[in-house]
Amino acid sequence: MRAVILDRPGTQRVGDRPDPTPAAGEVVVRVHACGICGTDLHILDGEFPPTPYPITPGHEFAGEVVEVGTGVSGLSTGDRVAVDPSLFCGRCWQCQRQRGNLCEDWNAVGDTVDGAFAEYVAVPAGNCYRLPDSVDYSAGALVEPVACAVHGLRRLDLELGSSLLVVGAGTMGLLLMQLAHGAGAYEVAMVDQDPSRLTLAAELGAAATATSVEEIVDQHRGGFDYVVEATGVPAAGQAALGGVATGGTFMVFGVAPQDARLQVSPFEVYNREITVVGSMAVLASFAPAVNAVASGVVDAARMVTHVEPLDRFADAIQLTRQRAGLKVQVRPS
Numbered sequence: 001m002r003a004v005i006l007d008r009p010g011t012q013r014v015g016d017r018p019d020p021t022p023a024a025g026e027v028v029v030r031v032h033a034c035g036i037c038g039t040d041l042h043i044l045d046g047e048f049p050p051t052p053y054p055i056t057p058g059h060e061f062a063g064e065v066v067e068v069g070t071g072v073s074g075l076s077t078g079d080r081v082a083v084d085p086s087l088f089c090g091r092c093w094q095c096q097r098q099r100g101n102l103c104e105d106w107n108a109v110g111d112t113v114d115g116a117f118a119e120y121v122a123v124p125a126g127n128c129y130r131l132p133d134s135v136d137y138s139a140g141a142l143v144e145p146v147a148c149a150v151h152g153l154r155r156l157d158l159e160l161g162s163s164l165l166v167v168g169a170g171t172m173g174l175l176l177m178q179l180a181h182g183a184g185a186y187e188v189a190m191v192d193q194d195p196s197r198l199t200l201a202a203e204l205g206a207a208a209t210a211t212s213v214e215e216i217v218d219q220h221r222g223g224f225d226y227v228v229e230a231t232g233v234p235a236a237g238q239a240a241l242g243g244v245a246t247g248g249t250f251m252v253f254g255v256a257p258q259d260a261r262l263q264v265s266p267f268e269v270y271n272r273e274i275t276v277v278g279s280m281a282v283l284a285s286f287a288p289a290v291n292a293v294a295s296g297v298v299d300a301a302r303m304v305t306h307v308e309p310l311d312r313f314a315d316a317i318q319l320t321r322q323r324a325g326l327k328v329q330v331r332p333s
């Protein structure tokens with residue numbers, strides 16, 4: 001089969017690899033769409049420590065089941081599925097208390113084992129979620145980032161009728177905003193430095209938009225009950241923290257450099273009862289994410305701005321690095 005191969009950090013090529021065969025409990029999926037995310041760039045650059053090389057990346061994908069291993073029930077060839085890439089060990093303390101996304105032996109398809117920038121990929125049958133006919137493969141490949149946003153919303157524990165500010169109107173920020181809207185935040189605002197992204201945010205339901213946190217907090221005196229940092233840029237995180245209302249919650253969702261630091265006043269955290277939470281990857285959030293896409297709570301079609309064939313993987317990566325649009329996907333089949 002044709003597949004993207006990273007022989008070592010900093011190199012990429014599209015070449016031939018043996019077709020995968022399903023082990024017991026696995027199925028082989030013919031990949032129809034696979035999204036590129038920031039983690040893929042880190043893997044390409046050798047900045048994602050758990051990754052072994054050579055590897056075929058790709059963890060946001062949907063496709064068709066073409067082969068079923070022994071011991072698999074409930075899935076057949078021809079089934080259209082989105083695949084949860086998580087491979088939790090099931091035995092560590094975090095797994096045993098149902099927090100597998102924090103697994104002490106964390107693995108994931110496309111991050112630590114071969115993934116879906118390939119014509120075929122073998123995955124555990126239990127990680128497959130059937131797609132309704134109304135959800136095409138492109139929308140199906142968006143289910144993984146939506147599942148990350150669903151987990152984020154659970155971490156926020158959003159109160160009905162509250163106000164929420166999302167800083168960063170990239171794919172993840174826009175998904176979080178749409179889900180928060182659907183979850184009962186009445187006043188949803190977005191900040192981004194790119195005005196064209198704010199236009200889209202408004203079309204997707206943001207009640208207020210601005211190019212800086214200071215500006216939006218001026219409009220919304222007292223700050224927001226929930227503020228989500230969805231850029232990973234430390235300066236944006238620092239500004240975002242300043243938008244949290246008394247009694248409010250600050251969530252770190254964007255992936256910042258590991259050595260980045262924010263300044264927090266412990267007095268204010270105490271005196272104004274500020275809650276700080278993080279949200280990491282997906283945790284039992286695929287089924288609601290499929291529903292979010294199928295129901296239209298998130299507008300998948302508007303999130304996917306570029307689709308490239310597998311042979312043009314390098315161009316797709318370039319588009320992602322240039323932030324040319326929102327989600328860039330690759331179509332291996």
Ligand SMILES: [Zn+2]
Binds near residue numbers: 036038
């Ligand atoms: Zn991702």
Ligand SMILES: [Zn+2]
Binds near residue numbers: 090102
């Ligand atoms: Zn574990």
